[in-house]
Amino acid sequence: MEQHRLDAFQVIADPSRRQILHLLSKDSLTINSLAENFDMSRPAVSKHIKVLYNAGFISIQDIGRERHCILKQDGFKELQQWLEYFDAFWGSKLKKLEVLLNEKSTKK
Amino acid sequence: MAKIIQHQLFYPNPPQDVWDYLTNAELMAQWLMPNDFIPVLGHEFQFKTKAMPDIDFDGIIYCKILEIDPPQTLSYSWKFGPGDGTLTDSVVSWTLNEKDNGTELQLIHRGFAGSETMTIFTMMDEGWLKNIQKILKLLNTTTNGTTQA
Structure with a gap:
């Protein structure tokens, strides 16, 4: 199955995938126990898990006989990177606005 | 975060x-x-x-x-x-x-x-540390620590 790599925002744009992350935030779960929380087929759940795995939101560990899904920070870091980028962006733009407005108020 | x-x-x-x-x-x-x-x-x-x-x-x-x-x-x-x-x-x-x-x-x-993105961030803040600890415990008891957390 060739999966186009989605960016972090596209990955979490899907409600089922957010639900998976939410469930995993409470505890690590096997693919089977994750699938029990959804109406969709197990292959459909596996597909979402693969998307989350590819984007670095989860890791999969073989523990005993079972495959466990565990939250991983990498995917979240990509989201955070965007927030930080725009945070710095606005900070510098607003400084520029301050200079312009100061010039305007002293001219009066 | x-x-x-x-x-x-x-x-x-x-x-x-x-x-x-x-x-x-x-x-x-x-x-x-x-x-x-x-x-x-x-x-x-x-x-x-x-x-x-x-x-x-x-x-x-x-x-x-x-x-x-x-x-x-x-x-x-x-x-x-x-x-x-x-x-x-x-x-x-x-x-x-x-x-x-x-x-x-x-x-x-x-x-x-x-809008739900922010809920995930909140969830990460609240659950992250607890989750990591739980995972470490789980990994330590069942594997020989082949993964670096």
Whole structure:
């Protein structure tokens, strides 16, 4: 199955995938126990898990006989990177606005 | 972990002056980015800046005015992407308050990829440490620690 790599925002744009992350935030779960929380087929759940795995939101560990899904920070870091980028962006733009407005108020 | 982008500044200018800089395309270009903004509810416009392929950003921000109430509130959608048609959604909101012979300006930028994104961030904050500890415990008891956490 060739999966186009989605960016972090596209990955979490899907409600089922957010639900998976939410469930995993409470505890690590096997693919089977994750699938029990959804109406969709197990292959459909596996597909979402693969998307989350590819984007670095989860890791999969073989523990005993079972495959466990565990939250991983990498995917979240990509989201955070965007927030930080725009945070710095606005900070510098607003400084520029301050200079312009100061010039305007002293001219009066 | 930041859940929202928020800036609050005070400018020694009346709200109307600050408002002009937020809603006049030429004035906006002086501090923000070149754009084709028109202060009309529902108007769609774009900001253009340099592309940054490193972070999958083609340099165009697609916007639509969602709320405009001069000279107090302004909000617009703020969508960006790598240039392949996929866009990340967010919303920029401005609030102006007259205060001490000047204007208090508040900027809130939120809603990246839908409003629930922030819930995930909250969840990460609350659950992350506990989760990591649980995982470490689980891994330590069942494997020989082949993974570095």
